[in-house]
Amino acid sequence: MQEIRVDARAKINLGLDVVRRREDGYHEVKMIMQTVALYDTLTMTRLPESEIQITSNAGDIPLDEHNLIYKTARLMMEQYRIREGIKVHLEKRIPVAAGMAGGSTDAAATFKGMNELFQLGATEEELRTLAVKIGADVPYCIMGGTALSEGIGEILTPLPAPPQCYLLIAKPDLYVSTKYVYENLHANELVHHPDIDGMITCIREQDLWKMTALMENVLENVTVRKYPIIEEIKNIMKEQGAWNALMSGSGPTVFGIFTSEEEAEKAKAKIKEQEMAKQIFVSAFSNNG
Numbered sequence: 503m504q505e506i507r508v509d510a511r512a513k514i515n516l517g518l519d520v521v522r523r524r525e526d527g528y529h530e531v532k533m534i535m536q537t538v539a540l541y542d543t544l545t546m547t548r549l550p551e552s553e554i555q556i557t558s559n560a561g562d563i564p565l566d567e568h569n570l571i572y573k574t575a576r577l578m579m580e581q582y583r584i585r586e587g588i589k590v591h592l593e594k595r596i597p598v599a600a601g602m603a604g605g606s607t608d609a610a611a612t613f614k615g616m617n618e619l620f621q622l623g624a625t626e627e628e629l630r631t632l633a634v635k636i637g638a639d640v641p642y643c644i645m646g647g648t649a650l651s652e653g654i655g656e657i658l659t660p661l662p663a664p665p666q667c668y669l670l671i672a673k674p675d676l677y678v679s680t681k682y683v684y685e686n687l688h689a690n691e692l693v694h695h696p697d698i699d700g701m702i703t704c705i706r707e708q709d710l711w712k713m714t715a716l717m718e719n720v721l722e723n724v725t726v727r728k729y730p731i732i733e734e735i736k737n738i739m740k741e742q743g744a745w746n747a748l749m750s751g752s753g754p755t756v757f758g759i760f761t762s763e764e765e766a767e768k769a770k771a772k773i774k775e776q777e778m779a780k781q782i783f784v785s786a787f788s789n790n791g
């Protein structure tokens with residue numbers, strides 16, 4: 503095999519809690535992860551010499567050793583003693599620095615793609631164990647689907663897919679630093695925590711209405727205060743018929759859950775008209791690999 507194409511799906515957090523800040527500075531989380539039908543495509547080609555080349559349609563990400571694809575390729579080459587090289591073309595569609603795990607999912611696709619391309623025979627579990635070295639969300643991105651993520655993100659429990667719906671995803675044109683958000687959260691002083699266990703019950707019972715009512719993200723406490731536009735986008739979505747709307751990850755992306763495509767499209771038009779977000783998509787949950 504000389505070339506392989508791998509799709510790398512984005513994720514949203516249907517619920518996000520930070521349980522505590524550990525003494526080593528890491529935050530313990532409890533999150534419900536969900537892959538969505540928005541994806542980057544990686545085309546990976548073997549090269550005869552030991553080198554890593556990355557090209558992309560995206561102008562706003564590093565293509566050198568700072569790219570998570572590069573870091574993953576280097577790790578795989580070392581771990582499996584690969585003597586050849588690899589060229590990766592990244593077709594980027596997932597908004598960058600958005601709270602949708604764009605870099606992590608590209609890394610996950612690199613793990614899976616290189617495993618196939620070089621016929622390494624690694625199991626998914628082996629890849630997930632290695633993936634923690636690249637980032638806390640990468641093991642989940644390898645697994646995909648719906649999952650409870652605990653610890654610093656590496657303890658994963660698969661969950662059934664929630665009922666299908668229309669998802670409106672809007673990324674306001676601003677940059678949110680994940681580091682800033684966690685530093686300003688003061689996790690050990692939080693008095694209110696989202697009901698993640700309740701959400702899991704609703705997902706198991708396939709009750710979308712109750713599930714959406716429990717959607718919460720503790721990081722909104724920090725991000726919405728600094729960027730009120732996030733709340734404004736959520737409000738437009740809800741006014742237009744979303745059962746609920748939430749910020750994903752550390753933001754600034756907002757998603758709304760709709761049961762009517764027409765309402766999702768109307769909300770999209772309204773948000774565009776008010777120039778609140780340039781990157782805006784009607785999408786869906788994606789649970790099939």
Ligand code: ATP
Pocket residue numbers: 562563564568569570571597598599600601602603604605606608609639680751752753
């Ligand atoms: P998360 O939800 O995991 O916090 P994110 O969606 O907020 O991630 P990314 O899209 O992963 O953020 O981008 C964060 C930064 O990572 C970017 O500003 C970019 O410099 C860097 N980066 C490295 N590799 C990639 C990649 N393959 N795709 C996008 N960004 C990358």
